[in-house]
Amino acid sequence: MAVFTEVSPAAAQALLDRLQLGRLHELRGIGAGIENTNYFLDCDGGHFVLTLFERLTREQLPFYLRLVQHLSQRGIPVPAPKADAAGEILFEVCGKPAALGDRLHGGHILAPDVFHCEQVGATLARMHLAGRDYPLHQPNLRGLPWWRETVPLLLPHLSTDERALIESELAYQEHLAASAPYAELLAHAFGPVHADLFRDNVMFEPGEAQGRERLTGFFDFYFAGCDTWLFDVAVCLNDWCIDLASGRLDETRASAFVAAYETERPLSGTEHRLLPALLRAAAMRFWVSRLFDLHLPREAALLKAHDPRHFERVLRDRIANPWHAASVERAP
Template sequence: MAVFTEVSPEQAQALLNHLQLGELSSLRGIGAGIENTNYFVDCTRDGHLHRYVLTLFERLTAQQLPFYLRLMQHLAQRGVPVPEPYADTTGEILFEVAGKPAAIVDRLHGGHQMAPDAFHCNQVGATLARMHLAGRDYPLQQPNLRGLAWWNEVVPQILPFLDAPQAELLKSELAYQQQLAASAEYAHLPSGPIHADLFRDNVMFEPGEGPGRERLTGFFDFYFAGCDTWLFDLAVCLNDWCIDLTDGRLIEDRAAVFVTAYESVRPLSGAEHRLLPALLRAAALRFWVSRLYDLHLPRDASLLKAHDPRHFERVLRERIAKPWHAMKDPA
C-alpha cells in the first residue's frame, strides 16, 4: 500500500462525484505495504463525515481486478466483515484514476492489533472459516498469483543474490513443495477463494465489551486473493498471528486456539490435519520468496518500505525443524 502514483484532490473529487459520495475534505497517502497505491479519503455528505479508502492498482490489470473486487462484494453481502466496493448507477465498481485502474471502499473502524493474544486469534480463526464457507458459491475463478507457479518463475531470478546456505534452502524447499503439489492427497484438499495475505495489519479491531477486550471489525486488502487450498490460507495466518516475531517460533498454545476456533465453523479433514505442517512450510516459503523479490528487484515508490526477508527465512527454518500438528496424532 505504498504511494506509487500521485493522485490530486481534483482527480479524487471527480471519482467521488461519479459515485455521489460527497465533497472531499482530506486526501492522505498510506505508506504501509508494497503492492498498490492507497489513500485515505475523507469527505462530507449531508453534513456528516464519511471515510473511505481509494486504491490504485499498480500490477493487477483491469482484466484481473473483477475477481478481487467482486469477491469483496460477494463476501460483504453474505455478512463477512470486509470492505464493500462502491458501485456507480450502472453497478460498475472498477474505475480509472490517474491512468490506473481504481476502486473505492469503506474504511473499516478501529485499528490493528500487532500484539495479538488467544482472544484475538479466536476471532480471526472463526471469521476466516466463515469467509471460506461464504466463498464456496463465488462464480469467478483466478489462481493464487503468488503460488507455486510464481515461485518457480522468480526463484531463479533471486538465487544470485543469496549466499550458499540460503540458496540451498530455497532450492530444496521449492523442490519439496513441487513434490507436495503433485501428490494425490494435496489435489483433494478443500479449496476456493482465499485471502492469502491475512496478516495482523490486514485485520481491524475496535474496543468491545469488557476491559481490554476488542471486537474484530473486518478483514481487508484482498488484492493477493485467489483460488487455492483453504489450508494454505490457514497456514499463512498461523505463521503471523501465532508466532514469536523475534525468532519465528510457533506459539503452540495460541495456534491451537486459532485452529480450534476455525474448526468450530469448518472442521478440517484428516488430510488437512496431516498436511498442515507441509502447508506451514509453503506459507513461509511464499513470503520469503516475495520479500526477497521485493528487496532485490524493487520498484520505485514515494513511501515504499521493504520488508525484511530474513524474518520468513527464520520462520521456514523453524517449520522444517519443528513440524507442528494441530492434533497430536492426525489420522
Template structure:
C-alpha cells in the same frame, strides 16, 4: 500500499462526484505496504480507502472486487467496493485501475492474544464457507507457479546457503503439489495475505449493568486488502495466518497456545479433514516460503515509490527454517 502514483484532490473529487459521495474533505497517502497506491479519503458522506493498482490489470481486478462484494452481501465484515449509478466498481485514474471501498472501524492488533486469534480463526472459516458459491475463478497469482518462475531470478542475489534452502524447499513443494493427498485438500477463494495488519479490531462497548465487563477486550471489525486473493487450498490460507498470528517473532516458532486457539476456533465453524491435519506442517512451510520469496523480490528487485518500506526477508527465512526443523510436528486434532 506505498504511494507509487500521486493523486490530486481534483482527480479524487472527480471520482467522488461519479459516486455521488459529496465533497472531498481530506486525501492522505498511506505509507505501509509495497503493492498498491492507497489513500485515506474522507468525504461529506464518510471515510473511504482509495486504491490505485500498480501491478494488477483491469482484467484481473473484477475477481478481487466482486469477491469482496460477494462476502459483504453475506454479512462478512469486509470493505465493500463503492458503485456508481451504473453499478460499476472499477474505475481509472491516471491510466491505472482504481477502486474505492469503505474504511473499516478500529485499528490493528499487532500483539494478539488468544481472544484475537479465536476471532480471526472463526472468521476465516466463515469466509471460506461464504466463498464456496462465488462464481468467478482466478488462481492464487503468488502460488506455486509464481514461486517456480521467481526463484531462479532470485538465486544470484543470495548467499550459497540461502540459495540451497530456496531450491530445496521449492522442490519439496513441487513434489507435494503433485501428490494425491494434496489434490484431496478442499479449496476455494482465499484471502492469502491475512496478516495482523490486514485485520481490524474495535473496543467492545460498555457492558450493561450486571454484566461482567470485558475491559481491554476487542472484537474483530473486519478483514481488508483482498488483492492477493485467489483460488487455492483453504489449508494454505490457514497456514498463512498461523505463521503470522501465532508465532514468536524473535524465533519464528509457533506459540502453541495461540495456534491451538486459532485452529480450534476455525474448526468450530469448518472442521478440518484428516488429510488437512496431516498436511498442515507442509503447508506451514509453503506459507513461509511464499512470503520469503516475495520479500526477497521486494528487496533485491525493488520499484521506486514514495513512502516505500520493504519488509525484512530474513524473518520468513527464519520461519521457514523453523518449520522444516519441526516438519513432523502438527497441532493435535480437536
C-alpha cells in the same frame, strides 16, 4: 511510500458525483502501503478509502474487487467497494484504475493473544465458506508455479546454505503438489483465499468499558487467489501465532486459532495430516517473495524490502519442528 499518485480534491469530487455520495469534506493521503496509492476520503455519504492501483491492471482487478463485494454481501466484514448506478465498482482517477471502499473501524493488533487469534480463525473459516460460490477464478499468483520461475533467478544472490534450503524445499513442495492427499484438498477444500492475512491486514476496535477488542474486518485482498483453504490457515498461523524474534510457533495461540476455525469449518483428516507441510509452504511463499523484493526489486515498487531472513527462520523451524493441531472432538 515509493509509488504515489497525487489526487486533487476536484478529481475526488468527480468520483463522488458519479457515485452520488455528496460533497467532499476531507482527502488525506495514507502513508502505509507499498503497492497502491491510498487516501482517506470523508464526504456527505460517509467515510471511505480511495485506492489507486499502481501495479494491478484494469483487466486484473475485477477478480479482487468482485471477491470483496461477494464476501461483503454474505456478511463477511470486509471493505465493500462502492458501486455507481450501473453497478460498476472499478473507475479511473488521475489516469489510474481506482476503487472506493468502506473504511473499517479500529486499528491493528500487532501483539495478538489467544482472544485475537480465535476471532481471526473463526472469521477466516466463515470467509472460506462464503467464497465457495464465487464465480470468478484466478490462481494464487505467488504459488508454486511462481516459485518455480523465481527460485532460479534468486540462486546467484544466495549463500550456499540458502541455496541448499530453497532448492530442497522447492523439491519438497513439488512432491507434495503431485501427491494424492494434496489432490484431495484441491477437490474438496479449495476456493478463494486471502493469501496475505497478516496482522496489519486485520482491524480491531476497542470494546466498550472493560470489554476486549472486536474484529471489525479483513482488508487488502490484492494477493488473493484460488488455493487450498489450508494454505490460508497456514499463512495466518505463521504470522498471528508465532514468536517474532525466533519464528517459532506459539502452540497455545496456534491451537486456539485452529480450534476457532474448526467451530465454523472442521478440517478433514487429510488437512490435519498436511498442515505441517502447508506451514512450510506458507513460509516458503513469503521467503521467496522477500528475497525477490530484496534482490530483484521492481522500479519504485517498494519503499523498503522486508527482511527475508525472518521467513527463512520460520521455514527452518517448520522443517525441524513440524506441528500438528489437535482435532476438535465433536458429538456424532
